[in-house]
Amino acid sequence: GSASVKAEPFVLTTPLYYVNAPPHMGSAYSTIAADAIARFQRLLGKKVIFITGTDEHGEKIATAAAAHGCSPKEHCDTISHAYQMLWKDLDISYDKFIRTSDPVHEEIVKEFYSKVFSKGDIYCADYEGLYCVNCEEYKDEKELLENNHCPMHLKPCLLRKENNYFFSLSKYQKQLEDILAAQSDFVQPPFRLNEVLGWVKNGLRDFSISRASVEWGIPVPNDNKQTIYVWFDALLGYVSALLKEGEEPTLQNALSSGWPVSLHLIGKDILRFHAVYWPAMLMSAGLDLPKMVFGHGFLTKDGMKMGKSLGNTLEPKDLLFEFGSDAVRYFFLREVEFGNDGDYSEERFINIVNAHLANTIGNLLNRTLGLLKKNCESTLGFDSASAAQEIPLKHNVKELVEKARIHYENLSISSACESVMEIGNAGNLYMDEHAPWSLFKQGGASAEAASKDLVIILETVRIIAIALSPITPTLSFRMYSQLGYSRAQFEAVTWDDTRWGGLKAGQVMAEPKPVFARIER
Numbered sequence: 001g002s003a004s005v006k007a008e009p010f011v012l013t014t015p016l017y018y019v020n021a022p023p024h025m026g027s028a029y030s031t032i033a034a035d036a037i038a039r040f041q042r043l044l045g046k047k048v049i050f051i052t053g054t055d056e057h058g059e060k061i062a063t064a065a066a067a068h069g070c071s072p073k074e075h076c077d078t079i080s081h082a083y084q085m086l087w088k089d090l091d092i093s094y095d096k097f098i099r100t101s102d103p104v105h106e107e108i109v110k111e112f113y114s115k116v117f118s119k120g121d122i123y124c125a126d127y128e129g130l131y132c133v134n135c136e137e138y139k140d141e142k143e144l145l146e147n148n149h150c151p152m153h154l155k156p157c158l159l160r161k162e163n164n165y166f167f168s169l170s171k172y173q174k175q176l177e178d179i180l181a182a183q184s185d186f187v188q189p190p191f192r193l194n195e196v197l198g199w200v201k202n203g204l205r206d207f208s209i210s211r212a213s214v215e216w217g218i219p220v221p222n223d224n225k226q227t228i229y230v231w232f233d234a235l236l237g238y239v240s241a242l243l244k245e246g247e248e249p250t251l252q253n254a255l256s257s258g259w260p261v262s263l264h265l266i267g268k269d270i271l272r273f274h275a276v277y278w279p280a281m282l283m284s285a286g287l288d289l290p291k292m293v294f295g296h297g298f299l300t301k302d303g304m305k306m307g308k309s310l311g312n313t314l315e316p317k318d319l320l321f322e323f324g325s326d327a328v329r330y331f332f333l334r335e336v337e338f339g340n341d342g343d344y345s346e347e348r349f350i351n352i353v354n355a356h357l358a359n360t361i362g363n364l365l366n367r368t369l370g371l372l373k374k375n376c377e378s379t380l381g382f383d384s385a386s387a388a389q390e391i392p393l394k395h396n397v398k399e400l401v402e403k404a405r406i407h408y409e410n411l412s413i414s415s416a417c418e419s420v421m422e423i424g425n426a427g428n429l430y431m432d433e434h435a436p437w438s439l440f441k442q443g444g445a446s447a448e449a450a451s452k453d454l455v456i457i458l459e460t461v462r463i464i465a466i467a468l469s470p471i472t473p474t475l476s477f478r479m480y481s482q483l484g485y486s487r488a489q490f491e492a493v494t495w496d497d498t499r500w501g502g503l504k505a506g507q508v509m510a511e512p513k514p515v516f517a518r519i520e521r
């Protein structure tokens with residue numbers, strides 16, 4: 001029944017980012033998208049557990065620390081902190097920030113490793129292969145460019161030979177095929193499923209889950225000469241994150257607080273780890289599988305993935321300083337169709353943000369409040385429900401809100417933004433067609449009609465504020481304040497409040513001031 005659906009938490013995760021370098025716009029992109037989804041689910045009334053964090057072990061991190069002349073731990077503290085600060089500046093409403101260097105995480109990894117070991121899925125063998133340190137992954141020669149260069153990082157892979165512990169991935173080939181067939185929405189967007197099916201059908205090879213050459217990692221239980229492979233360790237961060245403060249770090253405790261994850265949100269670069277390795281590891285340990293893995297596209301610069309390893313990144317801090325959090329969030333979520341790649345251009349950024357946030361929404365609210373101040377002492381003369389008996393705008397808004405909801409549900413975030421912006425267009429059209437400023441001049445019944453029109457437009461703006469709040473939380477709050485609501489009232493809002501009829505006669509609006517400053521160049 002619906003009660004039990006509500007009680008089940010919506011657990012979503014971002015990747016746990018490597019701390020080899022500070023966050024860039026690519027890392028921010030995944031986190032912003034996850035935040036929009038988390039906020040939307042909360043509006044629906046779900047209990048949300050939104051997990052993010054940092055992936056701190058392995059060769060790549062140890063090398064980065066050494067290059068900065070500090071210990072791995074110091075280096076991790078600094079960079080992990082930089083992530084947390086950026087998430088604050090971007091209004092990221094995470095519930096849990098997990099660091100894989102956290103001792104409770106180590107306990108979870110060891111327990112999990114031992115479970116997989118007892119299952120008979122771990123064995124020792126020699127391995128020789130080409131390793132990309134930036135991917136932290138052994139590569140097949142046929143996926144590499146000339147001279148064994150990694151296609152993602154354009155750096156040579158190194159020939160490595162080690163005696164390692166291996167995970168029997170190949171044992172899970174059939175079960176993975178069955179799951180991918182039965183649970184056809186496990187991998188999203190749908191076109192990425194083919195990629196995953198391709199890997200699985202090509203045959204799964206066991207992979208090495210320990211390193212003899214890497215000190216900065218979690219020791220293999222019963223063999224202190226090796227550390228656990230960073231990916232085997234990091235994926236379990238999603239489990240450790242569920243532990244409550246001070247709770248004994250056991251798998252059982254962690255799993256009882258929200259497992260399985262509803263949605264792993266990741267970039268397409270790490271789809272194989274999440275859609276092949278991870279489910280197999282979980283099956284081996286007898287744990288439930290996540291419900292969905294969504295692999296989004298890349299922010300690119302000149303067609304190449306923007307990234308720490310290539311050093312072609314866009315600085316989120318610069319963008320935030322210049323344009324603010326709402327503009328940054330809105331631009332990337334609106335401009336990039338979620339799932340596909342997208343390129344950044346400053347010109348496009350400024351045009352879109354000005355047209356949508358400053359003009360369509362900000363201006364509409366501001367000029368309506370200006371008219372209300374001049375003609376009605378900033379006080380609503382009607383309930384929005386009675387002001388708008390059977391007008392087409394009301395029905396149009398209702399349909400667009402429903403469209404936005406469905407788009408959010410389907411993770412079509414850009415389309416959700418579009419539907420909300422159409423509400424804004426409808427409000428502007430209504431304003432221009434009714435021209436309340438001239439009706440006020442006529443006085444009498446016309447002035448009364450004008451004052452109803454203002455209520456109708458403000459109700460439209462109120463609904464926009466809620467429907468856009470997963471994307472632009474600060475702007476939405478400003479809009480709500482302008483409409484005379486308190487912070488507490490804004491925070492209590494749910495998606496149900498997008499129903500027409502919230503504004504009531506007698507409500508006093510705030511002193512009109514622009515909610516979004518136009519970006520000038």
Ligand code: ME8
Pocket residue numbers: 014015016017018019025026027029030055234235236237265266267268269270297298299300305306307
């Ligand atoms: O892979 N465009 O960490 P990472 C869009 N530690 N998204 C991008 C991006 C870009 N140009 N660049 C990075 C790791 N991302 C592992 C994860 S999970 C248990 C361990 C985003 O710091 C995207 O989500 O390299 C990508 O998957 C992730 O950052 C990689 O982050």
